[in-house]
Amino acid sequence: AQKITQTQPGMFVQEKEAVTLDCTYDTSDPSYGLFWYKQPSSGEMIFLIYQGSYDQQNATEGRYSLNFQKARKSANLVISASQLGDSAMYFCAMREVGGSQGNLIFGKGTKLSVKP
């Protein structure tokens, strides 16, 4: 079974609007971390935001926020006020603290296209 599921292969959003990228995860480890990365066409994976399993509040970093619903095992990324430069692949990832050291499990990604 997939540990990280991103059900949206591609998404379109109008410039200046908000967009939500879905991510669900599967783990029995009570302690884990959830990460979102952005990968532009240049290839570099850019860290965006982190949410810990014990964090009481949803993480926010500038225009990025994470809608963390622990009971539903979802960690959706919300991008507010989309910009053309937001067009990229977005990957959700999970690290189980009890798992193999350093093992960051990635989803298949969502390709976001921002329309002018």
Added chain:
Amino acid sequence: ETGVTQTPRHLVMGMTNKKSLKCEQHLGHNAMYWYKQSAKKPLELMFVYNFKEQTENNSVPSRFSPECPNSSHLFLHLHTLQPEDSALYLCASSQDGISSTDTQYFGPGTRLTVL
């Protein structure tokens, strides 16, 4: 130089060649990683080094040979590769590879083509 750098950015090699990929991190981290990203596949972890010691080898074929001479440098030595090894190879580093908040920072990648 800041962050994580990788050289070369692009590499084309024949199946009988020997080449090396280089990764350097300027973040003072102690853990370094090699990942492979093929088209239409999730990112695959290949190797993990923590304080220069290899702590993970994710069933990677022996034609890929990692080397970590110190906490700042990581190499991936390539020999007798196959065309299916063509991919983007990403290097990453993190503070300790252990703590729950440990975040990996990636380099720009080396796009490898094996002819």
